[in-house]
Amino acid sequence: MAYSDKVIDHYTNPRNVGTLDKSSHKVGTGLVGAPECGDVMRLQIQVDDNNVITDAKFKTFGCGSAIASSSLATEWLKGKSIDDAMKIDNMDIVEELALPPVKIHCSVLAEDAIKAAINDYRVKNGLEPIESEKVHH
Amino acid sequence: MNIPIYLDNNATTPMDPRVLEAMIPYFTQKFGNAASRNHAFGWVAEEAVDYAREQVAKLIGASEKEIIFTSGATESDNLAIKGVFEMYKDKGNHIITAVTEHKAVLDACKHVEKMGGKVTYLAVKEDGLVDLAELEAAMTPETILVSIMYGNNEIGVIQPVKEIAAIAHKHGALFMTDATQAVGKIPVDVNADGIDLLALSAHKMYGPKGVGALYVRRKGPRVKVTAQMDGGGHERGMRSGTLNVPGIVGLGKACELCIAEMESEAKRLSALRDKLQSALTVLEESYVNGNVEHRLPHVANISFKYVEGEGLMMAMKDLAVSSGSACTSASLEPSYVLKSLGLSDDLAHSSIRFGLGRFTTEEEVDYAVEVTKKAVTHLRELSPLWEMFKEGIDLNSIEWAEH
Numbered sequence: 001m002a003y004s005d006k007v008i009d010h011y012t013n014p015r016n017v018g019t020l021d022k023s024s025h026k027v028g029t030g031l032v033g034a035p036e037c038g039d040v041m042r043l044q045i046q047v048d049d050n051n052v053i054t055d056a057k058f059k060t061f062g063c064g065s066a067i068a069s070s071s072l073a074t075e076w077l078k079g080k081s082i083d084d085a086m087k088i089d090n091m092d093i094v095e096e097l098a099l100p101p102v103k104i105h106c107s108v109l110a111e112d113a114i115k116a117a118i119n120d121y122r123v124k125n126g127l128e129p130i131e132s133e134k135v136h137h
Numbered sequence: 138m139n140i141p142i143y144l145d146n147n148a149t150t151p152m153d154p155r156v157l158e159a160m161i162p163y164f165t166q167k168f169g170n171a172a173s174r175n176h177a178f179g180w181v182a183e184e185a186v187d188y189a190r191e192q193v194a195k196l197i198g199a200s201e202k203e204i205i206f207t208s209g210a211t212e213s214d215n216l217a218i219k220g221v222f223e224m225y226k227d228k229g230n231h232i233i234t235a236v237t238e239h240k241a242v243l244d245a246c247k248h249v250e251k252m253g254g255k256v257t258y259l260a261v262k263e264d265g266l267v268d269l270a271e272l273e274a275a276m277t278p279e280t281i282l283v284s285i286m287y288g289n290n291e292i293g294v295i296q297p298v299k300e301i302a303a304i305a306h307k308h309g310a311l312f313m314t315d316a317t318q319a320v321g322k323i324p325v326d327v328n329a330d331g332i333d334l335l336a337l338s339a340h341k342m343y344g345p346k347g348v349g350a351l352y353v354r355r356k357g358p359r360v361k362v363t364a365q366m367d368g369g370g371h372e373r374g375m376r377s378g379t380l381n382v383p384g385i386v387g388l389g390k391a392c393e394l395c396i397a398e399m400e401s402e403a404k405r406l407s408a409l410r411d412k413l414q415s416a417l418t419v420l421e422e423s424y425v426n427g428n429v430e431h432r433l434p435h436v437a438n439i440s441f442k443y444v445e446g447e448g449l450m451m452a453m454k455d456l457a458v459s460s461g462s463a464c465t466s467a468s469l470e471p472s473y474v475l476k477s478l479g480l481s482d483d484l485a486h487s488s489i490r491f492g493l494g495r496f497t498t499e500e501e502v503d504y505a506v507e508v509t510k511k512a513v514t515h516l517r518e519l520s521p522l523w524e525m526f527k528e529g530i531d532l533n534s535i536e537w538a539e540h
Contacts, residue, residue: 033537034537060521
């Protein structure tokens with residue numbers, strides 16, 4: 001399969017690889033996917049007092065698209081408010097990376113990882129998790 | 138050394154230039170139809186086909202009268218399985234095969250089931266070998282055919298073909314083998330092994346694509362198959378269609394080269410394969426898949442735990458290899474062959490198949506080892522599973538969200 005230059009760039013030079021302190025109440029962690037499906041994505045956000053994401057890190061077990069999707073997600077998350085981060089749509093990732101149809105799954109995983117990280121942060125800080133009603137593309 | 142390096146010789150092999158040289162005249166000057174009995178153009182073509190038939194027969198210890206030319210191993214498998222079923226269904230309607238067979242065999246068996254046949258798909262042991270006791274137990278008076286491959290395309294495991302044939306014959310059944318990966322790589326002898334039907338393909342042994350053969354035993358027993366293609370009655374009525382003369386000449390030449398060079402090549406390749414394998418299993422949590430003794434000389438299938446195969450292949454873009462991962466397919470199901478060895482899904486997703494060949498050099502293998510080690514290490518740094526493993530977290534204790 002021929003990947004876009006952007007996928008190859010994110011894959012070759014992944015942004016924001018790493019681990020944040022899971023136990024900190026400033027940090028939200030989203031772990032999605034399953035080893036038997038061939039993809040596991042872990043996305044973490046660090047949030048300041050103004051509800052702005054100051055840092056984001058990821059680690060991903062998966063194919064090139066999964067790694068690129070999570071790398072891109074961390075770039076987009078940094079500097080965004082929690083509310084704006086919640087609005088990131090998997091199709092935005094598909095378009096930005098020009099993912100082939102068979103790899104849309106990877107973008108869905110990234111969107112779910114973002115939402116899971118935000119909800120983890122919310123629950124840690126005594127807020128209700130936000131239920132996602134959206135049907136994925 | 139030319140980059141990228143081709144290490145996917147189980148998928149297909151490059152054609153040997155000596156094969157191409159033999160083929161070229163049959164495209165232009167010697168273009169006759171081998172079935173044209175009334176002029177010199179036809180005779181020249183027929184003579185070339187006859188010679189190729191001898192070359193193919195010699196490689197597997199057969200008589201030239203027992204070789205039917207086809208378009209490749211897929212057609213040979215189909216002709217053998219469907220053809221035997223149709224020919225012998227009054228005697229019995231049961232066929233036995235194994236779950237690790239190539240899709241050409243498995244799907245032909247599914248077709249037989251649709252035609253009213255019964256098929257037993259034998260499980261394999263952890264090392265990929267068929268359990269002979271299970272085979273014996275599966276035999277019934279209705280069994281007409283046992284079809285078990287010679288060497289596996291994904292893991293290279295060589296089945297105990299001789300023993301399997303003996304069991305089939307004891308119960309009055311025929312024995313067929315898809316020997317696509319084995320022929321030309323290791324000695325195969327239809328008489329010594331007790332093979333009644335055998336499928337082979339030219340492009341897996343440095344010949345052209347689109348040509349193969351089916352061996353059909355003529356004596357003790359005389360095997361017959363119902364033709365799957367109707368037409369001019371070529372190939373003793375078993376496979377109609379104008380013969381692919383240049384392709385057949387190429388297949389013959391490829392066989393001749395294998396006869397001459399197989400022994401030394403097998404030695405050279407198994408040494409290279411062992412070198413690659415021992416250099417890579419130095420990496421933590423890496424495992425060789427399939428039986429390591431009964432194996433084709435040129436195949437190594439290795440799982441690198443906590444790294445996904447497709448992602449890994451991307452990191453080794455200078456190497457042309459293959460993965461048992463199925464991240465590209467809609468089903469996300471990893472290789473059924475690896476799964477049938479009892480490998481967990483994540484290990485099956487983490488596998489890479491290295492297929493060495495006639496033109497693989499030691500320098501290329503050394504380079505492949507270096508690139509693979511680097512890629513595995515890099516991707517593990519990116520892998521949340523590797524981090525959890527290193528922290529001593531039991532991955533089975535985590536409730537994964539299915540996608």
